[in-house]
Amino acid sequence: MTTMTRVPASRQPETTPLWLKLSSYLVLSDDEKLYLSELEKTIVKQPPRSDLLQQGERYRDVRIIRDGWAIRHKALPDGRRQVVNFVLPGDIIGMYCTLFESADHSVTTLTQVEVASFPPERIGELFRSFPRLAAALAWSGAREEAMVAERLLSLGRRTALERTAHLIVELLRRLSVVNMAADGHFVLPVTQEILADALGLSIVHINRTLRRLRDSGLIELNGQRITVNDVRQLASVGQFDELYLHLIRAPRRLERTFSDNRSPRSGGRDEQAKA
Amino acid sequence: MTTMTRVPASRQPETTPLWLKLSSYLVLSDDEKLYLSELEKTIVKQPPRSDLLQQGERYRDVRIIRDGWAIRHKALPDGRRQVVNFVLPGDIIGMYCTLFESADHSVTTLTQVEVASFPPERIGELFRSFPRLAAALAWSGAREEAMVAERLLSLGRRTALERTAHLIVELLRRLSVVNMAADGHFVLPVTQEILADALGLSIVHINRTLRRLRDSGLIELNGQRITVNDVRQLASVGQFDELYLHLIRAPRRLERTFSDNRSPRSGGRDEQAKA
DNA sequence: CGAAAAGTTGATCTACATCAACGTGCGTGG
DNA sequence: CCACGCACGTTGATGTAGATCAACTTTTCG
Numbered sequence: 001m002t003t004m005t006r007v008p009a010s011r012q013p014e015t016t017p018l019w020l021k022l023s024s025y026l027v028l029s030d031d032e033k034l035y036l037s038e039l040e041k042t043i044v045k046q047p048p049r050s051d052l053l054q055q056g057e058r059y060r061d062v063r064i065i066r067d068g069w070a071i072r073h074k075a076l077p078d079g080r081r082q083v084v085n086f087v088l089p090g091d092i093i094g095m096y097c098t099l100f101e102s103a104d105h106s107v108t109t110l111t112q113v114e115v116a117s118f119p120p121e122r123i124g125e126l127f128r129s130f131p132r133l134a135a136a137l138a139w140s141g142a143r144e145e146a147m148v149a150e151r152l153l154s155l156g157r158r159t160a161l162e163r164t165a166h167l168i169v170e171l172l173r174r175l176s177v178v179n180m181a182a183d184g185h186f187v188l189p190v191t192q193e194i195l196a197d198a199l200g201l202s203i204v205h206i207n208r209t210l211r212r213l214r215d216s217g218l219i220e221l222n223g224q225r226i227t228v229n230d231v232r233q234l235a236s237v238g239q240f241d242e243l244y245l246h247l248i249r250a251p252r253r254l255e256r257t258f259s260d261n262r263s264p265r266s267g268g269r270d271e272q273a274k275a
Numbered sequence: 276m277t278t279m280t281r282v283p284a285s286r287q288p289e290t291t292p293l294w295l296k297l298s299s300y301l302v303l304s305d306d307e308k309l310y311l312s313e314l315e316k317t318i319v320k321q322p323p324r325s326d327l328l329q330q331g332e333r334y335r336d337v338r339i340i341r342d343g344w345a346i347r348h349k350a351l352p353d354g355r356r357q358v359v360n361f362v363l364p365g366d367i368i369g370m371y372c373t374l375f376e377s378a379d380h381s382v383t384t385l386t387q388v389e390v391a392s393f394p395p396e397r398i399g400e401l402f403r404s405f406p407r408l409a410a411a412l413a414w415s416g417a418r419e420e421a422m423v424a425e426r427l428l429s430l431g432r433r434t435a436l437e438r439t440a441h442l443i444v445e446l447l448r449r450l451s452v453v454n455m456a457a458d459g460h461f462v463l464p465v466t467q468e469i470l471a472d473a474l475g476l477s478i479v480h481i482n483r484t485l486r487r488l489r490d491s492g493l494i495e496l497n498g499q500r501i502t503v504n505d506v507r508q509l510a511s512v513g514q515f516d517e518l519y520l521h522l523i524r525a526p527r528r529l530e531r532t533f534s535d536n537r538s539p540r541s542g543g544r545d546e547q548a549k550a
Numbered sequence: 551c552g553a554a555a556a557g558t559t560g561a562t563c564t565a566c567a568t569c570a571a572c573g574t575g576c577g578t579g580g
Numbered sequence: 581c582c583a584c585g586c587a588c589g590t591t592g593a594t595g596t597a598g599a600t601c602a603a604c605t606t607t608t609c610g
Contacts, residue, residue, distance in 0.1 A: 056518065074424060076514050080432040084424045098532045099414040104421050104519040124532040127402055127409075134402075139374040145420040146379055149349065149359045152423060155430040156475030157355040160598070191556065200431030202599050207558060223607090239351050243331065244379040257373045257399040435566070466588065477567050482590060 016040055017090030017178040018064050022136040024177050026250040032133045035126075040064055040116035046109050052093060053107040059097030061117035065089050068113030069189050073197065074105045083198035085147055086171065086190075090178045095141050098123060111189045135250070135258035143246050150244045155200040158239065160209045163199045166238030168219065172228055173245060184228035291315055292365030292453040293339050297411040299452050301525040307408045310401075315339055315391035321384050327368060328382040334372030336392040340364050343388030344464050348472065349380045358473035360422055361446065361465075365453045370416050373398060386464045410525070410533035418521050425519045430475040433514065438474045439484045441513030443494065447503055448520055459503035 019036060022028060028036070043066065046052060052063060052070060070087035084105060087093065093107055098120040127134040147170070154163040171188070175181035196206045213219045218234050220227040228234055289312045297303060303311070318341065321327060327338060327345060345362035359380060362368065368382055373395040402409040422445070429438040446463070450456035471481045488494045493509050495502040503509055 074428045074519075076428070076432060077516075078514075082428040082431040084427055096413060096417040098526065098529050099410060099417055100521050101523050101526050102518065104521070105424065120528065121532045124406065124534075127406070127533075131399065131402070135374060138371060142371040142374055145423065148420065148423050148427060149380065152359055152427050152430060153349045153351070153357040155427060156357040156472075157351060193556080197431070203557085204559085204600080205598055208598090211558085239353075241352075243377065244349075246375050246379070248376050251373065251376050253395065254373050257396045259399075467590095468588080478589090479568080479591085480566055483566095486590085 016064075016066055017088075017180075018066075018092070020178050021090040021140065022133075024247065024249075025136055025139055026132065026254070028133065028136070032130055035130055035133065039118050039122065039126075040066065042118065043114060043116050046113045046115060048109055048111050048113075051106055051108050052113070052115065053103050053105070055104065055106045056102055058102050059094050059100060059120070062095060062097060062120050062123065063093040064116040065091050065093070066114040066116055069110040070107050070113055071110060071194060071198070072105055072107050081197045082200065083194060085144065085151070086174075086198070088171075088174055088178065089180065091144075092137065092140060094120070095123070095137065110194070131258045132255070135254055139246070139250070146244045146246060151198075160199070160201055160205055161212060162238050163201070164195070164206070164209045164213065164238070165218070165234050166240050167195075167199060168213075168226065168228060169231065169235045169238055169240045170245070172231065173242060173247070177247070184231055185225060187224050188226045189224050289315075291339075291341055292363075292455075293341075293367070295453050296365035296415065297408075299522065299524075300411055300414055301407065301529070303408065303411070307405055310405055310408065314393050314397065314401075315341065317393065318389060318391050321388045321390060323384050323386050323388075326381060326383050327388070327390065328378050328380070330379065330381045331377055333377050334369050334375060334395070337370060337372060337395050337398065338368040339391040340366050340368070341389040341391055344385040345382050345388055346385060346469060346473075347380055347382050356472045357475065358469060360419065360426070361449075361473070363446075363449055363453065364455065366419075367412065367415060369395070370398070370412065385469070406533040407530070410529055414521070414525070421519045421521060426473075435474070435476055435480055435484045436487060437513050438476070439470070439481070439488065439513070440493070440509050441515050442470075442474060443488075443501065443503060444506065444510045444513055444515045445520070447506065448517060448522070452522070459506055460500060462499050463501045464499050 016037070018040070019028070019033065022036075046068075053059070055075060065087055067089050070093075072084045072087055072093075073081055074084060075081045087107060093115075094103075097103075123134075126137070150170075151167075154166055158166060172181050172184065172186060175186050180186060192206045192210070193203050195201075195210075196203045199206065201209070210219075210221065213234075214221060218228070218230055218237070220229060234240075291312070293315065294303070294308065294311060297311075321343075328334070330350060340362055342364050345368075347359045347362055347368075348356055349359060350356045362382060368390075369378075372378075398409075401412070425445075426442075429441055433441060447456050447459065447461060450461050455461060467481050467485070468478050470476075470485075471478045474481065476484070485494075485496065488509075489496060493503070493505055493512065495504060509515075
């Protein structure tokens with residue numbers, strides 16, 4: 001199979017998508033890195049189109065996506081559906097599941113997916129023992145919310161063309177962080193129905209909108225591979241302002257807030273995030 | 276003028292909206308209550324239509340709304356605007372502000388507003404010393420995200436009538452928790468333009484939609500007072516399922532995760548909270 | 551190879567936007 | 581005190597982005 005997941009003893013302990021993502025935010029110490037890979041120890045594969053979580057059901061473990069795509073979506077009783085967000089490698093599902101009794105949304109895989117999972121109790125442990133790491137995970141969670149809010153802006157106030165362009169640029173940016181996009185092209189394992197449900201449009205209209213984008217030469221599509229020919233222009237069509245992705249490094253004040261200044265800190269390991 | 280909000284000097288030390296809200300989620304100890312009121316010590320009044328936060332600007336303090344309404348909104352460069360959520364008494368602004376460099380949204384008051392504020396560093400302190408309280412605040416934050424996701428479902432897949440009905444029921448539920456709604460009526464200090472921006476509709480269409488709701492007898496409007504005559508039916512029109520508000524009490528497993536089981540428990544309260 | 555799923559395109563419909571005009575309450579300044 | 585201005589609400593007429601319907605093609609996959 002395609003799993004060589006945990007490297008027994010290479011010198012790079014692990015370069016998981018989550019680690020990549022968090023590293024784009026702050027420099028993790030070796031201890032933190034070790035703990036993180038500890039959390040990602042229990043790994044499972046899930047087939048495409050299977051539920052990782054179902055609306056209304058009790059939350060189980062916290063999950064980290066290591067490979068593959070999924071969607072977070074909500075449904076109305078009559079079947080209408082809204083995709084809230086795309087779940088990509090490095091994303092976490094149910095980070096705050098301890099806080100809620102049951103899930104208000106479903107998570108369904110689009111491709112085969114490799115997930116790590118751990119019991120929610122470890123979140124508490126994490127906050128106590130690795131506050132900086134916890135802060136990084138909280139950053140990842142808060143970013144999620146920011147993305148949903150930005151999509152809300154899309155559905156409320158952007159046209160179909162703008163929304164679509166915006167989404168493509170967003171995906172490109174997110175995938176780049178975890179090394180899954182290069183030169184403006186990436187694999188988009190998504191039907192037009194799912195795009196429609198993500199953008200609040202009909203399938204037919206998504207189809208026509210993609211055609212417009214293709215005809216204008218901004219993007220190319222062959223199969224599931226999408227190529228963005230002119231990111232700048234596409235971003236401008238979608239009124240894309242990446243502020244909401246909060247891709248810049250952790251602010252200085254973070255250390256003050258989240259470092260564990262209670263216990264005597266281990267040796268010299270204190271490197272502030274390099275600006 | 277319509278403010279007699281806080282009770283001048285009852286024997287209850289303080290019953291702030293935030294306390295009310297958190298208490299609906301878990302039973303707070305006296306220590307926790309004390310610390311919370313400590314956090315709400317520094318209080319400021321803000322006039323209507325003033326910004327508590329501006330898109331793009333650096334985050335400042337964490338704020339707790341004690342009285343009045345505000346909106347969280349995002350704008351496109353050309354002026355189109357989306358209201359992401361309504362900020363009500365008991366809500367927190369910038370809970371995770373330490374994590375981000377700058378704000379991707381604005382917060383603007385609708386009425387005169389009374390806010391408490393404290394420096395973000397105290398969040399860390401809070402997590403270390405009062406993990407249950409921190410969990411309750413995290414719950415409040417996660418709920419926020421759930422509300423935004425639900426609104427996304429509205430904009431993507433509900434009709435104008437459904438959206439509007441849904442929003443009214445949501446506000447009713449949220450206000451009930453902080454004792455600001457009774458018998459299905461409450462004050463809605465909001466222009467139709469703001470409703471339009473919240474629901475992704477035009478002003479004209481909101482107006483007609485409200486008229487339909489009024490004509491059908493589901494709601495009554497006089498001035499800023501709105502009366503919901505038949506909550507059940509209105510909820511059914513809006514396909515309202517309150518699951519997403521996560522109004523039920525904290526699950527048992529929360530204690531396991533967030534109680535401070537590291538320090539010698541119960542013996543003497545280690546109150547190191549007073550910085 | 552055959553059937554189902556997904557994509558495509560044209561014709562038509564409609565929910566909502568836009569435009570326009572007017573009403574209504576209210577604060578301000580003369 | 582009035583009047584004028586302005587923000588807000590209301591309603592009708594008309595325009596349009598995107599939905600729906602329908603038919604067909606292409607791809608996927610067992």
